Amino acid sequence: MNLEPSVWPRGDGEMAERIREHDWAATLLGPIGRWPQSLRTAVDMVLAMPGPANILWGPAHVQLYNDAYIAIAKDRHPELLGRPAAEGWPEVHAEVLVPVMKRAFAGRATRIADLSVTLLGHDGRSVQRAFDTTWSPIRDDHGAFAGAMELLVEVADRRREETNLRESEAQHRLLIEDWVQAVWETDGSGVVVADSPSWRAYTGQTLGEWLGYGWLDAIHPDDRSYAERQWREAISAHGLINTEFRLRAPDGGWRWTNVRAAPVLNAGAHVEKWVGINIDIDIRKRSEERYRTLFDAMDEAYAVVEVIRDESHAWSDFRFLEVNPAFMQHTSMPYPVGKTATELLGTPNPRWTQMYGQVLDTGEPLRVQEAEQTLGRIFDLNIFSLDRERNRVAVLFTDITGRVCAEAALRESEERFRALVTAGGNTIYRMSPDWRRMYQLDSATLAATAEPIEDWVEKYILAEDLPRVRAAIDVAIDTKSLFELEHRVLLADGSVGWVLSRAVPLLGPNSEIVEWFGAGSDVTTRREMQERQGVLVAELQHRTRNLLGVVRSIAQQTMAQTGPTEHFREQFNDRLSALSRVQDLLSRSDQEPITLRALIQTELDALGAGAMQDRIRLHGPFVRLRKATVQTFALALHELATNARKYGALTSEHGQLRVTWRTYAADGEGRRLLLDWVEEGISHPLEGRDAVSKRRGYGRELIERALPYVLQAETSYELGETVLRCSIDLPLSERADPRTRA
């Protein structure tokens, strides 16, 4: 595309007009129509820029600049146009411009912030000025670096302008990049009609490949449709382009490039053409890719969210901007990017928005565990602010539901185990390797030890048992084997119990004892039963042998009266039977107290007196007899009953037996029992009766001698013509002598 010199460059700005009308043939650049395309494109760009910009071209650094630059040039304008910089800016040329241009011709950009220079005013006075300036190299049509474009702001101006900057930020950014690889232009409809040596150098395309839409062939196949769509949309919307894609490199590889382009409007606001630049961003992209690969590959979930405020400016929701693949696994949510939490979850945990907002408010990162009920999950999260201006936070997190549940289950199972062990009187404990310290003890019956203690012996062990316990511990430590001992312990309620205690050593890698783990079962009940059983067995022996001694004596006594005859056998058997019955009563006496009435009734029943109930009267209160008194008393009652049946009131139909008893309080002695045995209507009082009245028989000896001897009883036995009266008066309560009572 060759434009007539008289009409290029277009535009109605002052500098466009001055460039059009300048007598270029007289300058080092030569006639404007012969300028290289790259220079013309650079001039178009400079003129399109809203801020100060200029070009230094060629070895002489011939200067071209735009309208905004006039404020920089001040009174050097308009003489600056087309003049070598050494003449235009003699104060700074050698010191600043020459090294900058040297770098540009080597293809390198230069940025200088707050460059302070001393310039001479037209009145000869020196003025201090400061600039932020950026120099980008420009290639000529042969691909060689032939000049540089400078974008600059005066620092004082810049500070003022920063407030107005936002609007033109996109353009501004477009223009201040360091590294411009290619500069190019198209016609108003976006079709490439002009050569761009810098594009061709950057991509390796030939002119023919470049023209038209051939540039699309230089784009990576994966990015091509995307790039084309962006371009067409920008063309139709007359918008700015700022996009990134991969471009073919001359070496055959692919390089990431940032394309920025802007329409150049003519006086009628029509797009006259598009100018654009390519900035190489390959290094940045590849490092981004590395991070992306890392985020994609890592197991932790990662998300970038934008936190949203409601009308009252309070944090109300958040939107997912970016997530990694692990995010999907950790949350099992549908793909969330572009959606808000409320859209995705309905009623998400409000804490998310609060925490994200808090991180934005404070700038402080947050480490928390939090549950999301709608997902049924618990997360462990690191939240940090990414971009507080745009309300963005990054969240790095893992799903710990399984772990938390497992921990809870383990805790529960431990508690169950402990409950199981301590219920039913069991105890568990842990000891240091030398048993000096008790780490812990849990028990249902012993006072618990939650923190390690040294004085566990004083706390739990009885002094008398200590030597045995110590000895067993020493053996267990020496042999590194089971400790096992039954010993007494002090219980939590202050009483003494018995435990069967067993402890095993837990060994370390070098088979050293790390600690002892022990369990004790409460054997107090068993021990008490054993002790009681021992007492009972001794009692039984005592009673049985005593009984045999009594039997032996009865036999002796009976035989002394009867001789070894049939009569002996009968009486001896009767008396043995009476002894046997009272043993029965005694053996049941723990469950069933032995009453006086039961004792009398038992003897009468044994004689078949049940059929004579109308002739027998028993009358008296409930009286419980001491076990020690029962046997002798029963034998006495047996003798009375036997005599009544054989010789007394129960032999005839007219006889009556009346047994009455009562208890009463004796002076200073406690309660006594008075029993009267009265038989009336005896037919033959003396016939055969045991010779009671004549000589002292066995029965009578029992009543008159044995009862007083054994029971401290006072007895009387009177036999009249038809009446027998026997009275027995004995103490009921046990003697209150502290010296002799256990």
Added chain:
Amino acid sequence: MTSTTNPLAGRRVLVVEDEYFIADDLRRHFEERGAEVLGPVPRVEDALALIAATAEIDAAVLDVNLQDEMVYPVADALQARGVPFLFATGYEKTAIPARFADVRHCEKPFEPERIAGALFA
């Protein structure tokens, strides 16, 4: 009779036994052989009172369980006076306190002759 043929003759023997018939048997046996029986008594307090009131006691026969009281205070009193005695009891020897380990022990039922023999052997 000399003491070698009748060791009981003239001896004063204390009998502590709570079963009347056994006590009476022993009494009769000792008396028939010329011994003097102190008691018999069925209770610890009676036995202690008798010991305190009697200047001379040659030997004693003690039942161990006296209506659920243990006879040991009586045994202690006899030991203190140097009086030889034996236990005539239904208990096993192991049920008797260790301080009476050397005391002779006759298990019931026994014949009075054995008691006499054991006392004055």
